[in-house]
Amino acid sequence: MSEDAVHPKIDVKKTMAGYRAPRGTFALVELADQRYLMIDGRGDPNTAPAYARALVALYPVAYALKFASRRELGRDYVVPPLEGLWWADDMNSFTGVPDKSRWQWTMMLMVPDWIGSGMVDEAVARTADKAAGERLEGLREVRLQTxxxxxxxxxxxxxxxxxxxxxxxxxxxxxxPEHGLQMTGRHHEIYLSDPRRVAPEKLRTILRQPVLPR
Incomplete structure (x- = not known):
């Protein structure tokens, strides 16, 4: 039996409830802890150099992990979609006419639960060995966090x-408020579409807000 038969390629968008959401209405979901590659920054994602540097650092590490998992563990998976935590001192900067210059963010790529922290450290080190300039600078800021x-x-x-x-x-x-809840944590977005390849009007984005009972 082939490795593919034993461990078929995993796509978290199809297997994890957190990556599915209704359109036009809101749903309550209970989510387990999850580990991510993370990197922080601030400013308008359309113009801030830190945002571009974050993506240039995150994706090579994520793909290094994917290939290491397939090679060393016989487990392949689709690199999960890009996600972001967003916040500001005044959260009204996200509604109405947004003031993106005031935004702070953490960009993230999910790490499957069968991958240990040692593999992450090795993937960062291997990627850094091949990197220079802004990419290397960004790699120093990548961390694994739950x-x-x-x-x-x-x-x-x-x-x-x-x-x-x-x-x-x-x-x-x-x-x-109508459901007796209050916001906690940070606004969370999951980018199911690649904005480089999909027209703006067709972008699919999960908008998430952690909550607690009042």
Missing amino acids: LSEGLCVQTLHLGSFDDEGPVLERMHDVFI
């Missing part, structure tokens, strides 16, 4: 990132 969100509200947004404001207003100001 994210604990628990109970969350989420929905699927179809359209431009700039059109998320009204959806977030309904989530924050209507759904969450």
